[in-house]
Amino acid sequence: MQRNPYNKNKQEAFQAAQQGFENAQGLYETIVSDSANYGHQLKHLKDEVNEAYQQIENALEVASETQRPQLEQFQRDLQNIVQEVNLEE
Structure with missing residues (x-):
């Protein structure tokens, strides 16, 4: 029996969104504990967050x-990260 490609796309989209969220969250946690490269890392975090948002939207x-x-929880968690970072600027 052949798998439905639509279901495969759903799963791949979800996994990409989850990975993007985890990347952004991990980078956020790193930034908080490493202030030496804060400015550079902040830009990198913003890029990761934007990419994660796009992957979540696609999913x-x-x-x-x-x-x-x-996926909606990932969006809320990303929004919290954005708000935390904006408070610290």
Whole structure:
């Protein structure tokens, strides 16, 4: 039986969004503990966050009902990161 490519795309989109979120979150945690390169790392974080947002948006377009709440949580968590960083500037 051949797998439905639509379901495969959903899973790949979700995994890309999850990976993008985890990259941004990991970088945020690094920045907080390393102030020496703060300015440079802040720009890198903004790029990662923007990329993660895009991946999440793409995944939401094809997401299953079970994936949607997790993707929306990723968006909220990214928004929290953005707000935390903006407070520190």
